[in-house]
Amino acid sequence: MSKLLEINDLHVQFNLIGRRVQAVRGVSLDLNVGETLAIVGESGSGKSVTSKAIMGLIPNPPGEIAKGSISFEGKDLVQYSEKQMQKIRGKEISMIFQDPMTALNPTMKIGKQIMESLIKHQGMSKHDARERAIELLKLVGIPKPEKRVDEYPHQFSGGMRQRVVIAIALACNPKILIADEPTTALDVTIQAQILDLMRDLQKKTGTAIILITHDLGVVANIAQRVAVMYGGKIVETGTLDELFYHPKHPYTWGLLASMPKLHAKTDKLLAIPGTPPDLSDPPKGCPFAARCPHAMNVCTTHMPEYTELSATQKAACWLLDERAPKVAPPETIGV
Ligand code: SF4
Ligand code: MG
Numbered sequence: 001m002s003k004l005l006e007i008n009d010l011h012v013q014f015n016l017i018g019r020r021v022q023a024v025r026g027v028s029l030d031l032n033v034g035e036t037l038a039i040v041g042e043s044g045s046g047k048s049v050t051s052k053a054i055m056g057l058i059p060n061p062p063g064e065i066a067k068g069s070i071s072f073e074g075k076d077l078v079q080y081s082e083k084q085m086q087k088i089r090g091k092e093i094s095m096i097f098q099d100p101m102t103a104l105n106p107t108m109k110i111g112k113q114i115m116e117s118l119i120k121h122q123g124m125s126k127h128d129a130r131e132r133a134i135e136l137l138k139l140v141g142i143p144k145p146e147k148r149v150d151e152y153p154h155q156f157s158g159g160m161r162q163r164v165v166i167a168i169a170l171a172c173n174p175k176i177l178i179a180d181e182p183t184t185a186l187d188v189t190i191q192a193q194i195l196d197l198m199r200d201l202q203k204k205t206g207t208a209i210i211l212i213t214h215d216l217g218v219v220a221n222i223a224q225r226v227a228v229m230y231g232g233k234i235v236e237t238g239t240l241d242e243l244f245y246h247p248k249h250p251y252t253w254g255l256l257a258s259m260p261k262l263h264a265k266t267d268k269l270l271a272i273p274g275t276p277p278d279l280s281d282p283p284k285g286c287p288f289a290a291r292c293p294h295a296m297n298v299c300t301t302h303m304p305e306y307t308e309l310s311a312t313q314k315a316a317c318w319l320l321d322e323r324a325p326k327v328a329p330p331e332t333i334g335v
Contacts, residue, residue, distance in 0.1 A: 002032065002033050003030050003031070003032060003033075004031050004032060004033050004072070004073065004175060004176060004208055005029075005030060005031040005054070005070070005071065005072050005176060005208075006029075006030045006031075006069075006070075006071040007027055007028055007029040007030065007050070007054070007068070007069070007070050007071075008028050008068055008069045008070075008071070009026050009027075009028055009067060009068040009069075010024055010026070010027045010028070010050065010053060010065070010067070010068035010069075010070065011024060011025060011026060011065070011066040011067040011068055012024035012046075012049050012050070012053050012058060012063065012064070012065055012066065013063070013064055013066050014062045014063050014064075015061060015062050015063075015064060016062055016280075019280040020280060021279050021280045022232055022279050022280075022282050023046050023049040023232055023279055024046040024049050024050055024053065024232050025046070025231070025232035025233050025279075025282065026067075026068075026232075026233060027046070027050055027068075027229075027232075027233065027234055028234070029050075029227055029234065029237075031176065031208050031210060032208065033175075033206070033208060034202070034206045034207070034208050035208055035209075035224050035225065036202060036208070036209040036210075036211060036222055036223045036224050036225075037208075037209070037210050037211070037223065037224070037225045037226070037227065038210075038211045038212075038213060038218075038219040038222070038223035038225070038226045038227070039051070039210065039211070039212050039213075039226075039227050039229055040213055040214065040215075040216060040219055040226055040227070040228050040229065040255065041214065041228060041229035041230055042214055042230075042276055043214065044276050044279070045229040045230050045231065045232070045276065046229050046231075046232040046233070046279075047212045047229050048180055048212055050229070051095070051178045051180055051210060051212050053065060053070060053078075054070055054072075054077065054093065054176075054178060054210070055085075055089055055093060055095050055178065056077060056080060056082070056085035056088070056089065057095075065078050072088070072092070072093070072176075073175075090117050090120075090121060090169075090171075090172060090174070091117075091121040091172045091174065092174055092175050092176070093174055093175065093176040093177075093178065094169035094170065094172070094174040094176070094177050094178070095169065095177070095178040095179075095180065096162075096165050096166060096169045096177070096178070096179050096180070096182050097165075097180050097181075097182075098180060098181040098182065098184050098185050099185050100158065100161035100162040100164070100165045100185070101153065101158075101161060103165045103168075104153040104161060104164065104165065105153070106152065106153050106154060107152075108152070109149070109150050109151065109152060110133075110137070110148065110149060110150075110151055110152065110153065110156070110164050111130060111133045111134070111137075111149035111150055113164075113168060114129075114132075114133035114136055114137070114149075114164075114167055114168050114171055115129035115130060115132075115133050117168060117171045117172060118132055118133070118171050118172065121171075121172045122172060130149070132171070133149055133167075133171075134146055134149050136167040136170065136171055137149060137163075137164070137167055139167065139170075139201070139204075140163040140164070140166050140167045140170075140197060140201070141163060141197060142160060142163055142164070142167075158185065158186055158187075158190065159186055159190035159193060159194065162182065162183075162185075162186060162190075162194055163194070163197065166182075166194075166197065166198070166201070170201065170205060170207065173205060173207070174207055175207065175208060176207065176208050176209075176210065177207045177208070177209050177210070178209075178210045178212070179198065179209060179210070179211050179212065180212040181212060181213055181214070182194060182198070182211070183195060183218060184213075184214075184215070191218070192221075195218065195221045195222050198222060199221070199222050209222075211223060216255055216256065216259045217259060217260065219240070220240065220244065223240055224239065224240055225237070225238070225239055225240065225312070226238060226239075226240060226243045228243070228249065228251060228252050228255065230251050230276070230287050230288055231276060231277045231279065231282065231283070231287025231288065232279055232282065232287070233287055233316070234316075235249045235251050235252070235287070235288065235315065235316050235317070236248060236249035236251070236252045236313075236314070236315040236316070236317075237313065237314055237315075238309070238310070238312055238313030238314070238315075239312050239313065242309070242310065242312060242313040243313075244256070246309075246313070247329060248307075248309055248313070248315040248317065248319075248320060249288075249315040249316070249317050250288065250292045250293065250294050250317065250319070251272075251288045251291075251292070252315075253329050253330055254272035254291075255272070257272075257330055258271050258272060272291055273291065274290060274291035275291075277290065283300070284300070284301060284302070284303070285298070285299050285300045285301050285302050285303055285304075286299045286300070286303060286304055286316070286317070286318065294319060294327050296318060296324065298318050299318050302318075303316070304316045304317050304318045304320070304321070307320040307321075
């Protein structure tokens, strides 16, 4: 598969008064044409900051890309000016956020909001843009699109609004769609419908998706590859099967154990005890050391390197060092 996006050693920091928060600390990732990559982690792991960096949406100041590159079709977006990024955003790379209400303008008809980007980026005439807006509403499963194109956001339910947001994001046939917790604000049945829709649309349009989520259940539904983030770093990455059936990092084990099971006798979730590290004073060693049940002395003093487990899977954990004691993943994991 050919690479659409290659992130290399990305460091993002926020220079606040009296402290510097190192939100992303050396992230390397790539995205192939047409695939879905999930970035999973708790809040504060750096997943949203990574996606904002791709979109050129890190506010500077206080934010700053201190190091690294984000190569999109061979061009480094880190070097792009705001003006250059405006040609990429919404056209080549689109983003949808958690809350559809904040993404939509409450005083503007739905159709007009879709048309705006078509007129701006594609130079469409008003008439053609309206036709295309109706087509897009149909594509995202909105009934009676000819009528609803002239309605306002408050006339739509939460799930329907998120469909509209997806229609806007896909209006210009972007090569990449970044979805940051796209279903978190919706109730469970609607969540499933939106994920189905995204999967269908991907098949139809070939758009690559970066899905940002804290929820492994969402990942299982849609992603082909997964990157697990913790403390500003990627701790493990692999195919969906590798991460679900052969996870190697204790943090991935913890995430899997805290996932609701389909056939479980109990609905008690095993949350990972403790809190994520303070990234204004990041740990010297493994970011997970303070919460890891398997932590050894070396873990607190030295950051583990990545161990390549297959052509597609790697993890950064001292347990993978040949000198470490053998530890089996807990029995609670598995789908
Ligand atoms: Fe746990 Fe050490 Fe592995 Fe970090 S490196 S996950 S602390 S065993
Ligand atoms: Mg977030």
